[in-house]
Amino acid sequence: MTGGSLRWRLMAGGMLAILAALAVSWLAMTWLFERHIERRETVELTRLGQTLAASLSVSPDGAPLIDTAPGDARSRKAAGGLYWQVSAPRGAERSMSLWDQTLKPPPRPQSEAWSTRIAAGPFDDRILLVERSIRPDRNGPSVLIQVASDEKALGSARREFGRDLALFLAGLWVVLSAAAAVQVSLGLAPLAWMKDDLARLRRSPSARMSGGHPREIAPLVEAINALAEAREADLARARRRAGDLAHSLKTPLSALSAQSRRAREAGAAEAADGLDSAIAAVGAALEAELARARAAAARETSFTAQSSPLDVVERLVDVLERTAEGERLMFDIEIDADLRVPASEDMLTEMMGALIENAARFGRRQVRVSGAATAHGVALGVEDDGPGIDDGRAGAALARGGRLDEAGPGHGLGLAIARDLAEASGGILRMDRSVLGGLRAELVWPAGARSAPKAMGQS
Known part of the structure; x- marks a missing residue:
């Protein structure tokens, strides 16, 4: 890939990398939050189930009896979101919130421990269900205690947390992008110094790249300085050769001028005029080349x-x-x-x-x-x-x-x-x-x- 700005490439790459990392963080944190609130809700439902177990008894005909019903208002309102049910072979007790609905029994026999599952609940809702089978009377029937809460409340909490977290991470992305821009500027600062050094090299062949550059670009600086020294040496040799050539031609021109004078004295005025004109043209060209050489030397030594x-x-x-x-x-x-x-x-x-x-x-x-x-x-x-x-x-x-x-x-x-x-x-x-x-x-x-x-x- 060629062209474009290295600064903007690094900044764009950093911003995209930060955005991807924050997006993954958002997904992971919302998942962890969902697991957390499910555990908290499971603990609350288990506590409610233990309360039901403490007040449970079995009538002589084998039907379960609840001496004291839980006081949560959600369980006393139809479709209130909190449900409980106590089931025995000869009858069942359930919360008013179930109305004419029932909680489905587990697909397989329950162990004597509280278990948790997500299931289809009453009123076409999904519920978080905690259940356990107990025997209030050692010789009596087994009683299934089920306590559930509407999963919509968990989903609403998850969405609210995800929205708040997204806003926070968006602000964090702006801050981290600004920090990445500062980091890129600091990292590219040595290249700006090199730009100033290269500008001096362009203006004057005698200039050199300054020292103190980071180790990563020091070999490049050394290579550029070596190239500048070679260029300066080539220019110096070229100027010396041009100057030497100009000076070496002055002696033959002087000899030709003398021959022109002799020719004029001998009466060959027309030939002498042509020779003088050619000598003057060559002399002017030599003076011009010497002037350029002097000016070039002055330009390099006192730029x-x-x-x-x-x-x-x-x-x-x-x-x-x-x-x-x-x-x-x-x-x-x-x-x-x-x-x-x-x-x-x-x-x-x-x-x-x-x-x-x-x-x-x-x-x-x-x-x-x-x-x-x-x-x-x-x-x-x-x-x-x-x-x-x-x-x-x-x-x-x-x-x-x-x-x-x-x-x-x-x-x-x-x-x-x-x-x-x-x-x-x-x-x-x-x-x-x-x-x-x-x-x-x-x-x-x-x-x-x-x-x-x-x-x-x-x-």
Whole structure:
């Protein structure tokens, strides 16, 4: 059986088990109660029979005589529910409650001891009957004493007890079910702790399952930690190989750049231009891969780090203002000094650097960088007064190799890298039209964005 909630399965199973146990208890207790009241009634009827025996005598003609009749009012009322009869071969005495009815003799001869049986009684009722044969006169005839009570009274008592007991057991079932729910919650609490540990593992490969788990799940925790260590080692090896590959390619690229200069000096300008373009493309790809590797390392070592966007933006603008593109622009920075974003300073520098450089490339006179915190999260925006972007081109521009201006310089990796880094830190990058007339690129981190960021490079 798969799917569903383990908590509800355990609770439902416990509630059904308790219900079954209480149902069996109800049947057993009502049966015991019935036996108890039958024994009590048998004792009372036997006592009444002994009273009749004490007042019994036999007339000279052999008929039984009762000197003092029992005083119970039920025996003096027709169909009153209490009956007695004294029978001899030459006559019988019986209670007024029998009216014109009689008690049937036993199917087999009686021993000289009181016996009990359930039999068909007068008025089409079933009765509990106690009977015994005695000899009032040693030389006289045997006399059968029978005392009976209506079984309807026993059945009514049994039903009332069963109803009251059912109500009590129903309340007990509710209490025990609540106790079972508490027990299940306490028993599953370690799994909730594991859930929190697994959430940390999902966010950061360097995290591990905490200790202190119950012995029953300790082997599972150890297996998960071993798997996490293997995954972290694999990721580290992959990053090292990517970084080593990028660095190893820099030397051949430098050699190719030198060959390009020699070719240009030799008059092969067209060939040199093609070679420079290819070298620039490969160099941009290498820088992008190195940026991702640095950001991934920073993400694992300081996953919960926060940084000040104002400090990062001021440093970036200070550098851009010294470039040819930045000298002609006015940069407006509208970020609160207390604002913090859920990303390391290196990651934020990579993201904001790509966005501000892009705005400086296309802006005419003004670039505005803003930041604000709201109830829904944190947002950083970069706007320019350039040509902007056509509707429907935002997704293409964010793809690797996508560009806002196909004729301009660059290789279309900056915005894609910014998007990857934003997703790695739990945020998103979106673009639309700015109120300045150009492009507005906005980094948004929803509230709780660091709880489950996407993997690096996932799109």
